Amino acid sequence: MIPSRRSFLASAAGAAAGAGIAWLALDWGTVDEALAHAASAMEQRPLPPFTTLTPDEARELAAVAARIVPTTATPGATEAGVIYFIDRALGKEQGRSLKLLRAGVADLARRAARRKPGATRFSALAAAEQDAVLGDVERGEFFQAMRFLTMVGMFGDPSWGGNREAVGWKIIGFEHRRSYTPPFGWYDAQVARER
Amino acid sequence: MTQGYGVTYPLSSIVDFVIVGSGAAGGVLAKELSSAGFAVVVLERGPRLRPEEFEHDEYKYFFQNHIGAKTPVTWRETPNQVAKPRENAIWGAHIVGGSSVHFTANFWRFRPIDFNERSVVGDIPGAALADWPITYDDLEPYYTKVDWHVGVSGEAGGWGEPRRSRPYPVPPLPVKSSGVLFERAARKLGWHPFPAPMAILSRAHNGRTPCQNCGFCQGYGCEFGAKSSTLASMIPVAERTGRCEIRPNCYVRKVQVDARGRATGVIYFDRQGREQLQRARAIILSCNGAETARLLLMSKSNRFPQGLANSSGMVGQHLMFNGGSMVAGIYEHPLNEYKGAQVTRIALDWFDSDSRRGFYGGGGMDARGDILLPILWGMSAAAPGERNWGADYKASVEYGFTRQMTVMGHCTSLPVADNSVSLDPTLTDARGLPAIRITYRDHEDDLKMMRFLLERGKEIHAAAGAQKVMPVPITVSASGVHLLGTCRMGNDPRTSVVDTNHRAHDVPNLFICDGSSLVTSGRGQPTMTIMALAFRAGDRITDLARRGEV
Ligand SMILES: Cc1cc2nc3c(=O)[nH]c(=O)nc-3n(C[C@H](O)[C@H](O)[C@H](O)COP(=O)(O)OP(=O)(O)OC[C@H]3O[C@@H](n4cnc5c(N)ncnc54)[C@H](O)[C@@H]3O)c2cc1C
Ligand code: SF4
Numbered sequence: 001m002i003p004s005r006r007s008f009l010a011s012a013a014g015a016a017a018g019a020g021i022a023w024l025a026l027d028w029g030t031v032d033e034a035l036a037h038a039a040s041a042m043e044q045r046p047l048p049p050f051t052t053l054t055p056d057e058a059r060e061l062a063a064v065a066a067r068i069v070p071t072t073a074t075p076g077a078t079e080a081g082v083i084y085f086i087d088r089a090l091g092k093e094q095g096r097s098l099k100l101l102r103a104g105v106a107d108l109a110r111r112a113a114r115r116k117p118g119a120t121r122f123s124a125l126a127a128a129e130q131d132a133v134l135g136d137v138e139r140g141e142f143f144q145a146m147r148f149l150t151m152v153g154m155f156g157d158p159s160w161g162g163n164r165e166a167v168g169w170k171i172i173g174f175e176h177r178r179s180y181t182p183p184f185g186w187y188d189a190q191v192a193r194e195r
Numbered sequence: 196m197t198q199g200y201g202v203t204y205p206l207s208s209i210v211d212f213v214i215v216g217s218g219a220a221g222g223v224l225a226k227e228l229s230s231a232g233f234a235v236v237v238l239e240r241g242p243r244l245r246p247e248e249f250e251h252d253e254y255k256y257f258f259q260n261h262i263g264a265k266t267p268v269t270w271r272e273t274p275n276q277v278a279k280p281r282e283n284a285i286w287g288a289h290i291v292g293g294s295s296v297h298f299t300a301n302f303w304r305f306r307p308i309d310f311n312e313r314s315v316v317g318d319i320p321g322a323a324l325a326d327w328p329i330t331y332d333d334l335e336p337y338y339t340k341v342d343w344h345v346g347v348s349g350e351a352g353g354w355g356e357p358r359r360s361r362p363y364p365v366p367p368l369p370v371k372s373s374g375v376l377f378e379r380a381a382r383k384l385g386w387h388p389f390p391a392p393m394a395i396l397s398r399a400h401n402g403r404t405p406c407q408n409c410g411f412c413q414g415y416g417c418e419f420g421a422k423s424s425t426l427a428s429m430i431p432v433a434e435r436t437g438r439c440e441i442r443p444n445c446y447v448r449k450v451q452v453d454a455r456g457r458a459t460g461v462i463y464f465d466r467q468g469r470e471q472l473q474r475a476r477a478i479i480l481s482c483n484g485a486e487t488a489r490l491l492l493m494s495k496s497n498r499f500p501q502g503l504a505n506s507s508g509m510v511g512q513h514l515m516f517n518g519g520s521m522v523a524g525i526y527e528h529p530l531n532e533y534k535g536a537q538v539t540r541i542a543l544d545w546f547d548s549d550s551r552r553g554f555y556g557g558g559g560m561d562a563r564g565d566i567l568l569p570i571l572w573g574m575s576a577a578a579p580g581e582r583n584w585g586a587d588y589k590a591s592v593e594y595g596f597t598r599q600m601t602v603m604g605h606c607t608s609l610p611v612a613d614n615s616v617s618l619d620p621t622l623t624d625a626r627g628l629p630a631i632r633i634t635y636r637d638h639e640d641d642l643k644m645m646r647f648l649l650e651r652g653k654e655i656h657a658a659a660g661a662q663k664v665m666p667v668p669i670t671v672s673a674s675g676v677h678l679l680g681t682c683r684m685g686n687d688p689r690t691s692v693v694d695t696n697h698r699a700h701d702v703p704n705l706f707i708c709d710g711s712s713l714v715t716s717g718r719g720q721p722t723m724t725i726m727a728l729a730f731r732a733g734d735r736i737t738d739l740a741r742r743g744e745v
Contacts, residue, residue, distance in 0.1 A: 068584040069573075074593065093259060131585065138584070147584055148574065155569035156254040172596035174533060174569050176251070178418075179407035184535055185372030185597070186528030 048084065052091035052098065056121075058083055060105045063123035064143075065150040067130050075167040077150055085153030085162030097145050104142030108133060200243075200441060201434030206471060210234040211740070213461055213475035215447045215490065218293015219722050220709040220729040221481030222425020223345070226432045227733025229439035233740065236473055237433075238445040238463055240265075241289030246427070249416035253568045256415050262290045262297060266486065267630040269619045272671065278632045280622060285485050285633065286676045290416075291443050292426025294483065295722065299413040299537050300394040300422055301561065301605075302347050303720040304338050304727075306357045307331040308547060308557075312715060316548055319555050322609035322638055323513060327714045328686045328695045329731075331357060337727040337734075345726060346400050346423040349392035354543055365398040367391065367539065368406060372530035373600040374539030377562035380658035381542045388542040391561060394423035394722070395536050403427060408535040410567065425726075445471075448628055450478055450494040450503055450705065458503075458705045464626060477704040477745045479697075479736075481729070484514065484678030484710035485631050488616040491682070491707075493628060504682070504699035504707070509692050511617050513610035513683055514635060515716035516675035518558070518645040520604035522652035523566060523575075524661035529597035532564025545648070546718055548607075556644030558606030558718045560651060565601035572596050578665040598662075602655045604648025605719025608679075609638040616681050637671050645669045677721050682711035696735040697728070704745050708732040 050058045065077035065086070077083075090098045108122035111133045119125060122133060137143045153162030155169065163169065169176060183189035204210055211233035214221050221237060229235045241262065255261045264287040269278035287294040308315060310327040318324070339361050341347065349363040367390035370378075374391075381388040395412075396405045406421040420427040433439040444466035451460050451472070460474035480487045488511040492502040502510055543559035566575045576592040576599075577583040614636065618629035637645075646669050656664045685691025688700035693712060699705040708729050710721060717724060739745050 069589055070586050072586050072589060074589075076589065134584075138582075151573035152254050152258065152570055155573040157252050159252075160254055168573075169569060171593050172569060172572070173529065173531075173593075174596060177409075178251070179409050180534040181408065182369040182371075182535070184408070185530040185532070187372035187375040187526075187530060188370055191370065191375050 050087045053087045057102065057105055058087060060108065060121060060123050061086060061101060061146065063130065064108070064134065064146050065153070067127070067134055068147055068150040069154050070127075074171045077154055079164065080154050080162055080167050081164040082150050082153030082162050085156070085160055086149045088161040089149065089152070094149065097149070100142055100145055104146070107137070107142065111136065202437050202440050204234065204236055204440050206473070209474045209476065210236050211476050212236075212479055213238060213473050214479045214481055215461060216240075216293060216481040216483065216486070216709065217291050217425065217430065217441060218288075218481060218483060218709065219295040219425060219725045220732075221479075222292060222295065222429040222433075223726050223729035224479055224481060224708060224733055225439050225441070226429040227730060228737065229433045229436040231733070231737040233438065233737075235433070235439045236475070237439065237441045238447050238461065238473065239291050239441060239443045240446045241291060241443065243291040243441065243443040244416060246416070246418050246420050249418040251409065251411045251415070253570045256297075257568070257571065262288045262416065264289050265624070266489070267622055267624055269622055269630055269632045270673075271632070271634050272636040274613055274634055278619060278634070280630070281674075284674045285631065285678060286674065287483055287485070287678065290426075291430065291441055292416075292424040295394075295424040296416045296422075296426050297414050298424075298722060301538055301541075301720040302349075302392045302394040302723045303541075303543075303559070303718070304357065304359075304392075305331065305334075305717045305724045306355070306546060309715055309717050312548070316555060319609060319638075319640065321611065323612050324609060325683070325685065325690070325714055328684060334724070334727050334731060335360060337730040338723065340730045341723060341726045344401070344730075345394065345425075345428045346396050346403065347392055347394055347723075348397040350390045353389035353392075354387035355546060363392070365396055365400050365405075368393055368395060368397045368536050369408075370539045371532065371535050373532055373562040373564065376526065376530075376600065376659040377540045377542075377602065377655060380655045381540075383658045384654055386542045386544045388540050391538045391541045392723075393536060393538065396421045396423065401428070406536055410533045410535055410564075413537050413565070446626070447482075447490060448493060448626070450480070450490065452494075452496055452498060452503065452702065454498075456498055456702060458702055477706065477736075477740070479706040479708060481709040484681045485616050485633075487707060487709055487711045488681040489618065489629070489631055492618050499701070504692055504701045504705060506701050507689050507692060509683065509690065511615045511681050512612050513680040514614045514616055514633070514675075515608035515610055515677070515679040515713070516635070516672055517608050517677045517679075517716050517719045517721065518556075518606040518637060518641045518672070519719070520645050520649035520652055520669060521565070521601055521667045522649060522656055523599055523601045523665040523667075524656035524659070525595045525663040526598045526600070526659075526661055530564075530600055531597050532600055533567045533597075537563040537565070543718070545651070552647060554640040554643040555609070556607050556640050556647070558604055558644055558648050560602060560604050560648060560655070562600050562602050562655070564599070565603065566599065569596070572599070578663070579668065602652040604645065604652055606641070606644045606648060607718055608641050608716040610680050610683070610715065611636075611638055633675070635672060635675070642669060642671070677710065677716070677719075679710045679713045679716050679721055682707045683714050684712050685714065696739060697732040698739075706732065706736055
């Protein structure tokens, strides 16, 4: 039963919009640098062509990913190159989601048009409007699949094509080493100090 | 690389023992029987990985089931329903070393009460609680063998600890922040926390390296060989005898019997998908509580129309998972639970069933990182009901990753006859063999015990000063990690599948030893007991074979 409870936390769709948590502010100093570095790396490196998605599809899905993990004071899905992970994965191990995501892109375009007369695509909406559209579909399969792929592209091993410059790991404080020596955290260090 | 470890027997040979499955039980039996001088072939469905082939890759291991069990599973709650396919419904590994390779390595001994609880608490309506035909004292020497041969870290004298004949071979792992917070809070609440016994080496032992605190532990293989899987501890010893061949990528589909009702060999698909027959004087099934039952049910014949060893109809019944509870909490300072083994402190104050609670059940608790690696945390940082995407959510992912820990409860599952493994009537795997059909609904008392532990988990976080507490609501089990009880041991052939020697009541040269042998579930962490049973079975089977009684 343990994995089901774990995945419950992982998949529970947020119902109440706006019930966000006001966490204490992070110490952004360390991550500003990562953000700047990631942004310049994105600019300098010629972007690889998409292999599975069309440029239009990629732009729309990248826009969705950028609302799931937005760029704030720290890098988000855009800087992490999440869409490149998604494009590669859809041609390989996540191939079975391709149809679902394509249908989702079309659905978002229809919803965008309904929200803003004349709009032909989701990515053309302002951020707040995009969020409202996504709020309407957040419990659906398309959004759940995009949320999963975005998190893997943001926080997975960079060898899978996302998490560029390990920005996803930097913003959460995960340093990836093969081994560590204790103390590991603040509380066990405190005990070690008292000894 | 899969060759060149031990002996290679010609396919035409008749060996003394074929063991199907190289996991917690199969790995121990391979070592014990080959050390006793027998010719042993172990057929393992999964591949063989060298320690350095284990990777720190969350996407691959956790989300693509890289070493995980591959049999499709269908699920229903009661026998009158049609079971529906369910992904990740049961957890295990198909790999040399089995699920002991990627398990979390919590290693609690069962206690005397686990073996005779039916006599102590009486009948529980809706359950088939039974005493074991063996006692804690029968198993104690073998628990000690597990401690020393397989390698367990810990400190003797934990709360309520039963008699142990030797101390632990190596001391507890270094305490983590989760352990510090848990211990402090539990003391405040009047409970008795102590260092967790873990199947992980804290010091070099038996020529193996100690834990390097890499953190990719629960759900991953240990590249240092510090986790005491049978792959790291038993299988190399078995191969050094020169009498044991581990044959990976071999998927057994049937146990073959002759006209006299004796097992003659097993039929399997080899790496190339060709059917092969391996003959043996005796056969041991150690495929785990789901796959062993499935294999017996697939081994139907004219003589055994209900499936092999199933004259009692008990094969597959009384499936038990162990109940559980989870409460995540966020703290002011970083814990960095992604470093190190999962668990360093536990409390077992609720081990005994207590009628004052108003229901049957016992359990224990630990604190751990659990949701400790980046992708999983990226998906899990919201409490149920909160929006789990967008800028606010991102802020809680960033804030909480290093600051979270989970308090887990683990408890009894009652054996219920309808809770079972059977063959799905329609769904098959890629080879056309039937999917596993699970029928499972937790006994009401199991659910009450889980809710009880959920409350204790909230109390721990409150007493430890958590900033935010995220309990996961208790619901009926929708998946299982511990797969227990489906070929239960007993003296009566009408109500059990194997005898105290792990011999099938119906087939004199067929033995079954793994999670399926358990009569009760314990309070969680069954694998210490599965390995102790395997050491004991090794002794019993060796005796029988030497006396010519196999
Ligand atoms: C993520 C995770 C964490 C866990 N944590 C803990 C813990 O902390 N403490 C604890 O006590 N337990 C834990 N467990 C449970 C533990 O892993 C199992 O209880 C234990 O490994 C079961 O031992 P076994 O011998 O019955 O089967 P397994 O170890 O599963 O071995 C069975 C083997 O048989 C092979 N096999 C199956 N069918 C066939 C076939 N037809 N032909 C050939 N080979 C076959 C399989 O590939 C496998 O290698 C955990 C499990 C998981 C998945
Ligand atoms: S935490 Fe220790 S035992 Fe676990 S995989 Fe890493 S080194 Fe091995």
